[in-house]
């Protein structure tokens with residue numbers, strides 16, 4: 683369990699990189715939210731990066747998870763980024779209006 | 793041509809079952825020879841509907857969710873039901889970004905995704921009685937094993 687936390691959450695100074703798992707639904711989102719919010723309380727974090735490199739499946743729970751962290755970071759003066767989404771996840775984030783409020787970076791070829 | 797086929801299952805309203813539900817429906821529809829994209833569309837819609845039963849219908853209580861699935865010609869038809877609290881204003885609930893639980897990290901995009909990924913979406917609900925989401929999708933001639 684502890685090892686899994688380490689893989690999921692990576693701290694690089696004031697950046698928190700969240701390695702989103704293969705599938706992101708309500709069940710997985712609950713775990714990520716809890717762990718991310720713990721770190722936000724105990725560390726000085728300016729940027730949260732959601733790394734979707736490994737992720738094949740996402741539903742609207744993923745959108746809620748990002749929106750919730752965005753609201754927190756906005757309140758604390760920080761920002762949120764999402765990277766390496768596949769076409770499908772990118773489209774879903776856009777449809778949800780996230781493109782306008784967070785930085786979305788797509789890696790070439792994905 | 794695919795013969796008519798039917799599947800029905802009842803699952804506990806536990807979040808750990810969300811994955812099982814979408815994978816089961818995804819497996820059932822393979823006889824329609826869907827593309828990877830079509831399977832993903834259906835899995836997303838199933839995930840949204842089942843999650844709604846768990847979070848909104850039963851609000852965390854463990855009760856039954858019924859998933860019924862029918863294949864006819866090249867069409868997939870799905871019913872996902874709970875006997876939970878029901879929806880007082882269905883039109884309002886279906887608006888994108890509308891959620892009665894925004895504080896619980898809900899985006900209000902569930903129905904919007906079901907609508908985007910399926911061909912038809914119909915919601916019937918009665919307060920105190922429960923909710924059924926009925927969805928259909930035509931599955932094309934695509935072959936999931938190509939390229």
Ligand SMILES: Nc1ncnc2c1ncn2[C@@H]1O[C@H](COP(=O)(O)OP(=O)(O)O)[C@@H](O)[C@H]1O
Pocket residue numbers: 742840844845848849850874876877878879885886890891892893898899900901902903904923
């Ligand atoms: N099975 C259900 N039982 C009761 N209410 C529901 C159900 N499904 C959806 N709703 C209502 O519809 C609203 C919108 O659903 P949805 O678009 O999935 O957004 P979200 O789940 O993020 O709130 C919910 O906030 C809830 O009020």
Ligand SMILES: [Mg+2]
Pocket residue numbers: 742840843844900901902903
């Ligand atoms: Mg929902």
